[in-house]
Amino acid sequence: MTTLSKTRKDQTTNEKYNFLFVSKWGESLDVAQAIKEEGHAVKMHVEDKSSREIGYGFVPKVSDWKKHIDWATIIIFDYTGYGKICDDLRKEGKLVFGNSEYTDLLELDRHFGQQELKKHKIKILPSKEFTNFKDAIDYVQKNPDAYVVKPCGETQDLKQLLFVGNDDEGLDVIRMLKAYEKSWGDNFGTFQLQRKVKGVEIAVSAFFNGKNFIQPYNITFEHKKFFPKELGVSTGEMGTSMFWAKNSPIYDATLKKFEPTLAKENFIGHIDINCIVNGNGIYPLEFTSRFGYPQIYIQRDGITEPLGHLFYKIVTGQNFTINTKKGFQIGAYMVVPPFPFNDKKSFELFSKDSVVLFKKEMKEGVHPIHLKKVNSEWLITGNIGIALLVTGTGVTMKDAQRMMQNRINNIIINNSYYRTDIGDRWQEDSDKLWAWGLL
Incomplete structure (x- = not known):
């Protein structure tokens, strides 16, 4: 390493920045809190009125994020729909992690997304x-x-x-x-x-610095159904398992082909493409051109460098390799009524202001989602009923599952429920993926 590059690295590591989070539903609370705990200044705005309490007591909240643009070193948008705002702020010289008008369309307009896949010579269903x-x-x-x-x-x-x-x-x-x-x-x-085609559902995602994708890539297995063994209604998600990879045939066949287009569109952020794969090929299903939830919380447990400096390097276009753990990371949502449905009366009756209790103090692997902090107590707020995301890591999937379950057993939330089989599919799915040459 040259003296100049070493100096720049040291400056990046020691520097503290001002982070402004613009959140649609409050989902980026966990990321904002982690960056605040690293010593950076953080302010957070939640757009949805019924979710405005989320984050109180954890991070400083603001009612009008636009008044704090000049204060912010880095602005992070955590959902789709802000693409034009991100584009305009970047043109003004602001450091923005978030969507673009183009990547908004990739996610929100399924027909457009499929046509873009076809345009990039990627096989579609x-x-x-x-x-x-x-x-x-x-x-x-x-x-x-x-x-x-x-x-x-x-x-x-x-x-x-x-x-x-x-x-x-x-x-x-x-x-x-x-x-x-x-x-x-x-x-x-x-x-x-x-x-519909049969196969293994798998996603590949990566951070994009405005010019190219950053290694390693994140390989993710989502568990969307409400009950174990993929029974019940589809939810946003009940849990996810993942690992990091420096090389991926699925990345090569999908995201990699979008690199020039994303650079042209001045995208700086995180993008994920969900696929069904089998012995006949790789079939992309849909884009998530923002943080994935709970993906980002579990990714955070697999990243071994400070999160604030990671985002700074991404938004300033630096080319680097993310320091990550070997093995697997896994996470499960702990939820309360009325999840996965919207029912204000049920939420207020069973869940609002319920306390999250810990049998013994635990700092790692517990990610606050729809919570506020009052007198050091974690209370459930919002209106959906997602309390926590609890994670585990390990060299093997079984190790990660065991750690996650031990942490869940340490938590008491009245009327809570969660899936107990997150990660169980890995044994069968991995055999298929190896056989198809996709790992």
Whole structure:
């Protein structure tokens, strides 16, 4: 290492910055708190009114983030929909970690995302977009097959509306579309029918510094269904397992091909592409062009360098390798009623201001989600019912699971529930992925 590069590294490590978090639902609380604990100055704004209490007592909150733009060294946007704002702030010379108009479209407009995959010469699954249920039902009846119903735009935030059909004739999809028609009418918005294929669901993600992707890449296995063994309704997520890799055939076949386009679009942030893979190939399903939840919390446990300096290096376009742990990281949400549904009365009756208790003091592996801190007590707030994300790490998946479960056993939350099988699929999935040459 030259004296000049060593000096720059030392300056980056010792420097303290001002971080302004602009959060849609308060989901970046855990990241903001971690950066605050590293000694940086932090301010956080939560846009959703019913989520405004999230973070109180943990980090300083602001009601109007725009008044603090000049104060901020780095501005972090934690959700889609802020792309144009990010683009404009970057043009003004601000250091921004977040979306762009282009990457907003990749996630929110499923048709656009699929067309961009096709444009970048990436194999995609057949899909068709609809604006009403009658046309979709007619399509399935004329083209019987197994399909996945995927809401587009803002409706896709309601994860329980995503429906994965199992019937080869599409009869279960037709029944679901008729149910949606009765309950939603013309207010459902645009949605997509995508042909279902069997295989292993796997995602690859990476940080992008405005020029290129940063190694290593994050390989993720999501657990979206409410109950163990993938039963019940789809939720945003119940838990995730992951590992970091310096090389990935799935990355090479997907994200890598977007590198020139993302550089042209001046994107600086985190992007993930979810895929179904099998012996016939890699089939991208959808983009997440922001932090993934709970992905970022679990990633944080696998990153062994200060988070604030990591983000500074990314937004200033530095080329480096992220220091990460070997082995596996895993996490499970601990949730309370009415999750995964929205029911204000149930939340206020069973969950609002419930206390998170620890049998013994524990600092690592517990990530506050929809919480506030009052007199040093952690209280559940918001309106959805996600209390904590509890993580574990280990050289093997079993080691990571054991650590996570030990930490969960140390926590008392009245009426809480969580999945007990996060990571169990790895033994079977890894055999398939090795056989297909994808690990």
